[in-house]
Amino acid sequence: MDFATNHEGQLTIGGVAASQLARTFQTPLYVYDIGAIRQQIRAFKRVFEEADVSYAVSYASKAFATIAMYEVAKSEGAHVDVVSGGELYTAQAADFPMAAVSFHGNNKSKAELTQALDAGVGTIIVDNFHELDLLDDLLGDTVGQQDVLIRVAPGISAHTHAYDQTGQTDSKFGFDLASGQADEAAKRILADDHLNLLGIHAHIGSQIFEVAGFEAVTQKLLHVLNNWHQQFGFIPKVLNVGGGFGIAYTKQDDPLPPEAFVKAILATLKSQSQTLNWPLPAIWIEPGRSIVGPAGYSLYTVGSRKDVPGLRPYVAVDGGMGDNIRPALYQATYTAVLADQPNAAPAEHVHLVGKYCESGDILIDDAPLPTTTSGDVVVVFDTGAYGYSMASNYNRNPRPAVVFVENGQAQLVVTRETDADLIKNDLHYAAPTEQPAPAQTDATAATK
Numbered sequence: 001m002d003f004a005t006n007h008e009g010q011l012t013i014g015g016v017a018a019s020q021l022a023r024t025f026q027t028p029l030y031v032y033d034i035g036a037i038r039q040q041i042r043a044f045k046r047v048f049e050e051a052d053v054s055y056a057v058s059y060a061s062k063a064f065a066t067i068a069m070y071e072v073a074k075s076e077g078a079h080v081d082v083v084s085g086g087e088l089y090t091a092q093a094a095d096f097p098m099a100a101v102s103f104h105g106n107n108k109s110k111a112e113l114t115q116a117l118d119a120g121v122g123t124i125i126v127d128n129f130h131e132l133d134l135l136d137d138l139l140g141d142t143v144g145q146q147d148v149l150i151r152v153a154p155g156i157s158a159h160t161h162a163y164d165q166t167g168q169t170d171s172k173f174g175f176d177l178a179s180g181q182a183d184e185a186a187k188r189i190l191a192d193d194h195l196n197l198l199g200i201h202a203h204i205g206s207q208i209f210e211v212a213g214f215e216a217v218t219q220k221l222l223h224v225l226n227n228w229h230q231q232f233g234f235i236p237k238v239l240n241v242g243g244g245f246g247i248a249y250t251k252q253d254d255p256l257p258p259e260a261f262v263k264a265i266l267a268t269l270k271s272q273s274q275t276l277n278w279p280l281p282a283i284w285i286e287p288g289r290s291i292v293g294p295a296g297y298s299l300y301t302v303g304s305r306k307d308v309p310g311l312r313p314y315v316a317v318d319g320g321m322g323d324n325i326r327p328a329l330y331q332a333t334y335t336a337v338l339a340d341q342p343n344a345a346p347a348e349h350v351h352l353v354g355k356y357c358e359s360g361d362i363l364i365d366d367a368p369l370p371t372t373t374s375g376d377v378v379v380v381f382d383t384g385a386y387g388y389s390m391a392s393n394y395n396r397n398p399r400p401a402v403v404f405v406e407n408g409q410a411q412l413v414v415t416r417e418t419d420a421d422l423i424k425n426d427l428h429y430a431a432p433t434e435q436p437a438p439a440q441t442d443a444t445a446a447t448k
């Protein structure tokens with residue numbers, strides 16, 4: 001893993017020593033290097049600009065959605081995609097320009113669609129016929145038009161964890177292509193005065209290392225758009241190929257630079273352009289992990305240790321599956337170092353575990369580390385995507401704080417939850433005064 005150090009050899013993030021951040025903000029702590037986020041957004045934009053192709057880099061905010069993150073995306077001129085009323089609400093609280101928001105979801109509720117229409121989101125990415133019925137209902141008496149994309153299941157499986165595949169035919173997301181459902185949706189939208197069809201969307205999956213799937217999906221979507229042009233006279237404006245560009249979590253991972261995926265998509269677009277007799281559409285991408293993953297670090301403090309002769313020791317830290325569910329959910333692997341001696345040679349291989357009441361609460365199953373003592377700060381790399389956003393209060397542990405660091409300055413952007421936060425929605429139970437006698441079942445009757 002690449003990391004920066006100061007003259008004392010301590011790991012630094014955005015110019016501040018990780019152990020200093022741990023002292024100032026306590027652990028467990030999520031820390032983001034904002035410079036790295038900006039750099040990645042700019043790298044994506046540069047590819048499009050150099051190729052002179054219209055585009056949108058739409059940050060998939062499910063990877064990490066807080067007011068401050070929407071503010072960073074806004075300052076970089078990125079678009080965002082949201083997948084719930086809650087993400088949209090957070091973007092609104094950040095004063096994110098609604099015209100640059102795409103609203104996703106395979107089961108958007110009427111309330112969420114109302115919220116999206118009231119907020120004026122730029123694009124709704126329509127997933128199914130039920131959603132079209134809801135939109136008809138909601139837009140029925142209005143005069144305005146809502147821009148939409150049709151999400152299709154392109155029938156392309158990405159080489160990634162099964163839970164991270166979304167483009168296969170047997171998927172809950174998007175209109176089926178082969179059976180003609182997507183064509184039917186296009187026909188219906190084009191006939192609808194309240195909906196303005198911009199184009200098509202597909203997302204084949206997440207943590208993908210090969211460009212082949214993106215080349216195939218670009219080709220397939222162009223083919224579908226061409227059919228819609230021939231059948232319905234439709235002139236497509238947008239081709240959204242989703243996100244999913246993989247990142248390295250360990251030395252074993254060897255992904256392409258995220259921009260390489262975009263280059264492959266644009267090369268496919270250019271190679272197909274002669275077959276289209278309509279102008280090239282804008283290309284939209286939806287990277288989440290590749291924008292925030294490598295920029296994020298989790299800081300923990302070492303507590304207890306368990307040594308069993310002949311077995312790998314357990315080193316426990318003050319966080320775990322509540323702040324990073326990915327190892328338990330996807331068998332995801334990570335890399336860790338000690339904050340104050342990141343270059344020290346490993347002295348042992350340990351199970352780096354959390355404090356949750358689950359045997360599966362293992363952050364890194366086989367972590368090579370120098371000998372640790374209680375109080376050491378451990379840094380786990382590349383936790384910026386799907387860490388905080390998938391965090392829970394399991395075992396009633398408060399969720400950690402989030403700190404942004406840029407140009408040597410650290411700023412708290414999400415405060416640490418307190419015990420009081422944990423019970424803020426709890427109500428006392430007032431049992432009815434007359435307690436009904438418990439019903440006797442045959443089984444209990446028989447034992448009497």
Ligand SMILES: Cc1ncc(COP(=O)(O)O)c(C=O)c1O
Binds near residue numbers: 166288385
């Ligand atoms: C529709 C859609 N777009 C974009 C993404 C972002 O994917 P990633 O974080 O892998 O770039 C996802 C998540 O898998 C998604 O479902």
Ligand SMILES: N[C@@H](CCCC[NH3+])C(=O)O
Binds near residue numbers: 163207326385
């Ligand atoms: N949450 C997944 C990625 C997003 C999948 C959503 N389509 C992960 O951590 O890998």
